[in-house]
Amino acid sequence: MNEIIKFENVGFKYVTDDEAADNVVISDLSLSIGKGSFVAVLGHNGSGKSTLAKLSNAILVPQKGKVTVNGMDTADESNKDSIRRTVGMVFQNPDNQIVATIVEDDVAFGPENLGVDPDEIRKRVDSALKSVGMYEYKDHEPHKLSGGQKQRVAIAGIIAMQTECIVLDEPTAMLDPRGRKEVMKTIKHLNKDMGITVVFITHYMDEAVQADRVIVMDDGTVAFDGKPKEVFRNTDKLKAIGLDVPQVTELSCLLRKDGIDIRADILNEEEFIEAFSKIAEVSE
Numbered sequence: 207m208n209e210i211i212k213f214e215n216v217g218f219k220y221v222t223d224d225e226a227a228d229n230v231v232i233s234d235l236s237l238s239i240g241k242g243s244f245v246a247v248l249g250h251n252g253s254g255k256s257t258l259a260k261l262s263n264a265i266l267v268p269q270k271g272k273v274t275v276n277g278m279d280t281a282d283e284s285n286k287d288s289i290r291r292t293v294g295m296v297f298q299n300p301d302n303q304i305v306a307t308i309v310e311d312d313v314a315f316g317p318e319n320l321g322v323d324p325d326e327i328r329k330r331v332d333s334a335l336k337s338v339g340m341y342e343y344k345d346h347e348p349h350k351l352s353g354g355q356k357q358r359v360a361i362a363g364i365i366a367m368q369t370e371c372i373v374l375d376e377p378t379a380m381l382d383p384r385g386r387k388e389v390m391k392t393i394k395h396l397n398k399d400m401g402i403t404v405v406f407i408t409h410y411m412d413e414a415v416q417a418d419r420v421i422v423m424d425d426g427t428v429a430f431d432g433k434p435k436e437v438f439r440n441t442d443k444l445k446a447i448g449l450d451v452p453q454v455t456e457l458s459c460l461l462r463k464d465g466i467d468i469r470a471d472i473l474n475e476e477e478f479i480e481a482f483s484k485i486a487e488v489s490e
């Protein structure tokens with residue numbers, strides 16, 4: 207099996223008091239997350255990203271269709287523990303995820319709950335803290351750390367549970383630019399060096415372009431799905447569904463509209479400078 211998470215024609219709505227309300231949040235959604243992949247999920251506010259995340263590890267179960275994790279149906283109550291051991295979640299607010307008063311105890315909390323042997327927990331906590339670059343803070347009080355450091359501790363808590371996959375729901379949204387960079391670096395390390403599958407929900411385009419695949423959600427279904435270069439060249443369509451594109455991509459698009467022959471798939475400043483200097487050379 208090459209996929210770790212699979213959605214098959216999934217439909218989901220929140221049950222509210224207002225029965226007449228049309229509150230379908232996910233409609234007929236099918237997608238697979240490949241093992242070892244690094245997938246970014248984008249979409250405007252309310253497009254269903256967090257719901258998608260919660261459906262991925264059985265916090266929510268669909269009313270229609272099926273979600274499976276390593277082949278296990280999330281709707282089957284008896285699979286819940288195994289699913290939570292396979293897919294870990296990191297949320298937006300670092301303060302809501304801290305459960306202990308010392309960093310290493312916080313990281314140990316997950317594996318303790320899984321009933322892992324204390325010697326093994328010790329090893330896992332040390333190695334998880336090292337892999338997020340927070341080992342030297344193991345005796346610190348989490349609430350005194352910066353936002354980026356807190357998120358790295360939260361990520362270490364998931365690593366210590368040895369889940370195969372981490373779903374991160376806007377983990378950088380409340381961080382300053384430095385914290386965002388730290389967390390991005392950590393996420394890439396987990397994926398590239400440790401082989402952990404990453405599903406990374408963000409509203410920052412410059413972060414999404416770093417993934418191998420970008421899924422764009424719109425009204426509970428998939429609007430675009432592909433490599434960052436394929437997805438972001440749809441500048442106008444992305445804007446129409448309430449998303450920005452990276453600034454350099456938009457600038458290239460405007461230049462193209464003005465008749466300047468610049469590539470449509472530019473995603474970062476380096477690529478822009480390279481492409482633009484070629485044009486400048488030609489016109490000299």
Ligand SMILES: Nc1ncnc2c1ncn2[C@@H]1O[C@H](COP(=O)(O)OP(=O)(O)OP(=O)(O)O)[C@@H](O)[C@H]1O
Nearest residue numbers: 220221222231249250251252253254255256257258
């Ligand atoms: N617990 C809930 N009860 C009822 N409706 C909900 C609940 N949670 C979310 N919704 C609604 O479901 C829709 C999708 O919400 P969701 O949180 O999945 O979107 P999102 O893409 O994560 O948005 P954001 O970018 O704001 O985080 C929204 O219309 C939201 O108001």
Ligand SMILES: [Mg+2]
Nearest residue numbers: 255256257375
């Ligand atoms: Mg959300």
